[in-house]
Amino acid sequence: MAPRHFISLLDFSGDELRDLIAHAIEVKRELKKGIEHRPLAGKLLAMIFEKSSTRTRVSFEAGMFQLGGHAMFLSPRDSHLGRGEPIEDSARVISSMVDGILVRTFGHDRVETLARHSSVPVINGLSDLLHPCQLLADMQTWFELRGDIGGATVAWIGDGNNMCHSYINAAVRFGFRLNIACPDGHAPEPAIVDAGGDAIRLCGSAAEAARDADLVVTDVWASMGQEEELEARTRIFAAYQVDRELMALAGADALFMHCLPAHRGEEVSADVLDGAQSVVWQEAENRLHAQKALLERLLGGIV
Ligand code: CP
Ligand code: NVA
Numbered sequence: 001m002a003p004r005h006f007i008s009l010l011d012f013s014g015d016e017l018r019d020l021i022a023h024a025i026e027v028k029r030e031l032k033k034g035i036e037h038r039p040l041a042g043k044l045l046a047m048i049f050e051k052s053s054t055r056t057r058v059s060f061e062a063g064m065f066q067l068g069g070h071a072m073f074l075s076p077r078d079s080h081l082g083r084g085e086p087i088e089d090s091a092r093v094i095s096s097m098v099d100g101i102l103v104r105t106f107g108h109d110r111v112e113t114l115a116r117h118s119s120v121p122v123i124n125g126l127s128d129l130l131h132p133c134q135l136l137a138d139m140q141t142w143f144e145l146r147g148d149i150g151g152a153t154v155a156w157i158g159d160g161n162n163m164c165h166s167y168i169n170a171a172v173r174f175g176f177r178l179n180i181a182c183p184d185g186h187a188p189e190p191a192i193v194d195a196g197g198d199a200i201r202l203c204g205s206a207a208e209a210a211r212d213a214d215l216v217v218t219d220v221w222a223s224m225g226q227e228e229e230l231e232a233r234t235r236i237f238a239a240y241q242v243d244r245e246l247m248a249l250a251g252a253d254a255l256f257m258h259c260l261p262a263h264r265g266e267e268v269s270a271d272v273l274d275g276a277q278s279v280v281w282q283e284a285e286n287r288l289h290a291q292k293a294l295l296e297r298l299l300g301g302i303v
Helices: 014-033 055-065 088-097 108-116 132-146 160-174 191-200 206-210 227-236 244-249 280-299
Strands: 044-049 068-072 100-104 123-125 154-159 178-183 200-203 215-218 255-258
Touching: 014 055, 014 160, 014 280, 044 055, 055 068, 055 280, 068 160, 068 244, 068 280, 088 100, 088 123, 088 206, 100 108, 100 280, 108 123, 123 132, 123 280, 132 160, 132 255, 132 280, 154 160, 154 206, 160 244, 178 191, 191 200, 200 206, 206 244
Parallel strands: 044 068, 044 100, 100 123, 154 178, 154 215, 178 200, 215 255
Antiparallel strands: none
């Protein structure tokens, strides 16, 4: 039987995602109480990182350790992944020895090819197109603080990038409204927007998107692989900074999220990132808990 993968949020139903989040909240509670929970004893996760990471690497490695398993870090620099061995061949070989594969890479097709040729579950730890693991943590954070997100209004401000695409998928699966404000030429992929249907509204300005929102979200202006565009993007995105003025247009108890790393003074002002409405540290910590629930589901068949 083909293994179950987590390449996009759309790979799971809304009910499955809600179950996962409920389990993540439970796993977090147990950890804080010091209760050991080791359902993945003897299981091994290979972690392929073709891009940098702090949160994703630490959370998956810590998560596998806490679940009783082990994580193995692989980079293109010191494996044959960086020397032209086809991803198909790597998938066959690596998956014959481990219980799951996490991959962070550039082209989304690389994640899909890996999954097609893997005999074990593949988790997308970020591609140029999607970042579904981050959405598990964002949704967990919202559920912890505000309850179910169904029916809420979320504002995406800035680049129509991998995070924006995963927010569109989340709007579909969780049933929230998503207002999106991006500069011309930086809108999300039309096919992903179309699949978002009525849940998605493309707005003409950051103010229009943020007005009365329950949650305001942004991300860096230049993602990994776009570093040389940063100067030009800083000019293009200038009107898309999430600052106090923009947050004032949102609902009075609106929250602010950012997947991090953040650039204070670029996509978000320091007073918003470090302010009372910001829940970015809880959001970052929840990477650990949400992904532990995911690992149990995929590697242990539990949840
Ligand atoms: N948010 C996130 O994925 O962070 P890292 O790039 O540090 O993994
Ligand atoms: N959009 C960012 C997210 C980083 C976690 C990037 O792809 O670099």
